[in-house]
Amino acid sequence: MQERDDPQVIGRRVQRLRTQRGLTQRQLAEPAYTPAYISTLEAGRARASDEALRHIAGRLGVAFEELALGRPAHLATDLRLRLTEAQRVLADGRAEEAAARYTALLAEAETHELGREQATALLGLGECALETGDLERARECFERAERQLGGTPLPMRVPALRGRAVSHYLAGELRYSVYLLESTLDELNRGGLHDPDALLLLYASVIGPYMDMGAHARAAQAAEFALALAPQAADPALVARMHRSVARTLLAEGRVAEADASLAKAAELYRQLQLRTELANCHWMRGYIHAQNGQLTAAEAELRQALDMLAKTRAALYRSQAAVELADVLHRRGKSAEAAELLEGVLGDFSSERGAVHAAAAHRLLGIIAEDSRDTEAAEEHYVRALSLLERAGAAGDLADLCRLLGDLLRRTGRIEAALDAYRTGLGHRTTPGTTTLGPAPAQPPL
Known part of the structure; x- marks a missing residue:
C-alpha cells in the first residue's frame, strides 16, 4: 500500500x-x-x-x-521542469527574475509537501542571492535546503553545504568556509561515499579559500584531485568550474600557459552551456592572468569585458570584485586617477561581512595611489583598514605584503618602532605557509 x-x-x-x-x-x-x-x-x-x-x-x-x-497528477514532474527553466534563467544572468520563479515554485512545492523539489528551489534561491551579493539571504536558503535534505545521503546534501561555504567565503570568513568544505570532504572519503560530482564540486570550491589563506600546497593538491576526478563527472558546468579554479593554482606555480589553457577549456564549456555570469568570470580570470604576466593592455581589455558582462547580469558583488582587479591594471598603466575613481565607486559595495578580501585589496591600492601623490596620512589610513579586513578574514596570502607596505610607510615617516611591529606581523604570516586551515588535511579520494 x-x-x-x-x-x-x-x-x-x-x-x-x-x-x-x-x-x-x-x-x-x-x-x-x-x-x-x-x-x-x-x-x-x-x-x-x-x-x-x-x-x-x-x-x-x-x-x-x-x-x-492531494496532488494533481504529474505535479512533481511539472515542478521539476519549471525548476529547470528557472535554472536556465539564472544561467542567462537574470538573477532577479530567476529568484521570483524559484520563490513561486518553492511555495507550490511546500503546499504539496514535495520535499526534494523544495530543496531544489531553495538551492536555486541561494545561488540567486550569491549572484546579487545578498550573502545573508544566501546562507539562509542553503541552510534551509540542507535541513530539507536532512534524511538523504551526504552526496545529495553537498550542493547545500558547498553553498553555505561559498557564502562564508564571500563574506570574508575564510577559515569557517574551509572547515565546512574540508570536513565534508573528509566524511565523504572516509565513509567510502566517492561520488565524483560531489567530490569535484567540493575540491573546486576549496581552492579559492586555500589560495587566499596562503595554503598553496593544499590548493595545489585540491587541484590535482579535481583534475583526476573530472573525467568521471557527469555535469559539464561542474567540469568548467573546476578548470576555472585550477587555473589559479597553475598561475601561482608560474605555469602561465597551462593556466591559460585551463581557462580556455572552462570558457568554451560555459559558451556551450550559455552560462553568462560564469563566462564573465572567465574573462575576469584571464585578465588577472594577463596582468600577472605583464600583458597589461590585454588584461585591461579582458577585465573591461568582464565588467560589462557582469553589469548586464546584475551580479553586483562579482562586478565590484572584478572592478578592483581592473583598477590595479589601470594604476599599473599610469591611469591612477581613473583607478582611484573606480575604487571609490565600488568600496560601498563591500564590508567586513561582504567581499572583505577584495575590500582590503581596494584599500591597499588606494593607499599606494595616495603614497604616490605624497598623501601619507590617507595612505596609512587605507593600509590600516586593509590590514584589519585581512586579519579578520584570515587571508594570510596578502597580509605579509600589506605589512611590508605599511612598515615602509611608517619607517619613511620616522616611526621606527611602529614600522618594526608591522614587519614582525608580516614575517609571522610569511613564515607559516599552509598552516592557516583548521586541523589536518582531509582524507584523500581513491584515485
Whole structure:
C-alpha cells in the first residue's frame, strides 16, 4: 500500500470532490461498494484500500495520486521542469527574475509537501542571492535546503553545504568556509561515499579559500584531485568550474600557459552551456592572468569585458570584485586617477561581512595611489583598514605584503618602532605557509 494522507484528510477530500460533481454517495459507490461504505470513508472512520481509492478516483474523474495525496497528477514532474527553466534563467544572468520563479515554485512545492523539489528551489534561491551579493539571504536558503535534505545521503546534501561555504567565503570568513568544505570532504572519503560530482564540486570550491589563506600546497593538491576526478563527472558546468579554479593554482606555480589553457577549456564549456555570469568570470580570470604576466593592455581589455558582462547580469558583488582587479591594471598603466575613481565607486559595495578580501585589496591600492601623490596620512589610513579586513578574514596570502607596505610607510615617516611591529606581523604570516586551515588535511579520494 502506498504512503498517503490520513483517512480523515482523504475522507474530507472525497466528500468535497463528490459534492463539487453533484454525485450522491450511492452514485459514487456503485457498482463495487455501498453508500454506507462511502459514508464511513468520508467521515474518516475507514482506511480505504488502494483498490477502493482507484475506483472512487475513477468515478470522480481524478488521478489516484490527487485523491490519496492531494496532488494533481504529474505535479512533481511539472515542478521539476519549471525548476529547470528557472535554472536556465539564472544561467542567462537574470538573477532577479530567476529568484521570483524559484520563490513561486518553492511555495507550490511546500503546499504539496514535495520535499526534494523544495530543496531544489531553495538551492536555486541561494545561488540567486550569491549572484546579487545578498550573502545573508544566501546562507539562509542553503541552510534551509540542507535541513530539507536532512534524511538523504551526504552526496545529495553537498550542493547545500558547498553553498553555505561559498557564502562564508564571500563574506570574508575564510577559515569557517574551509572547515565546512574540508570536513565534508573528509566524511565523504572516509565513509567510502566517492561520488565524483560531489567530490569535484567540493575540491573546486576549496581552492579559492586555500589560495587566499596562503595554503598553496593544499590548493595545489585540491587541484590535482579535481583534475583526476573530472573525467568521471557527469555535469559539464561542474567540469568548467573546476578548470576555472585550477587555473589559479597553475598561475601561482608560474605555469602561465597551462593556466591559460585551463581557462580556455572552462570558457568554451560555459559558451556551450550559455552560462553568462560564469563566462564573465572567465574573462575576469584571464585578465588577472594577463596582468600577472605583464600583458597589461590585454588584461585591461579582458577585465573591461568582464565588467560589462557582469553589469548586464546584475551580479553586483562579482562586478565590484572584478572592478578592483581592473583598477590595479589601470594604476599599473599610469591611469591612477581613473583607478582611484573606480575604487571609490565600488568600496560601498563591500564590508567586513561582504567581499572583505577584495575590500582590503581596494584599500591597499588606494593607499599606494595616495603614497604616490605624497598623501601619507590617507595612505596609512587605507593600509590600516586593509590590514584589519585581512586579519579578520584570515587571508594570510596578502597580509605579509600589506605589512611590508605599511612598515615602509611608517619607517619613511620616522616611526621606527611602529614600522618594526608591522614587519614582525608580516614575517609571522610569511613564515607559516599552509598552516592557516583548521586541523589536518582531509582524507584523500581513491584515485
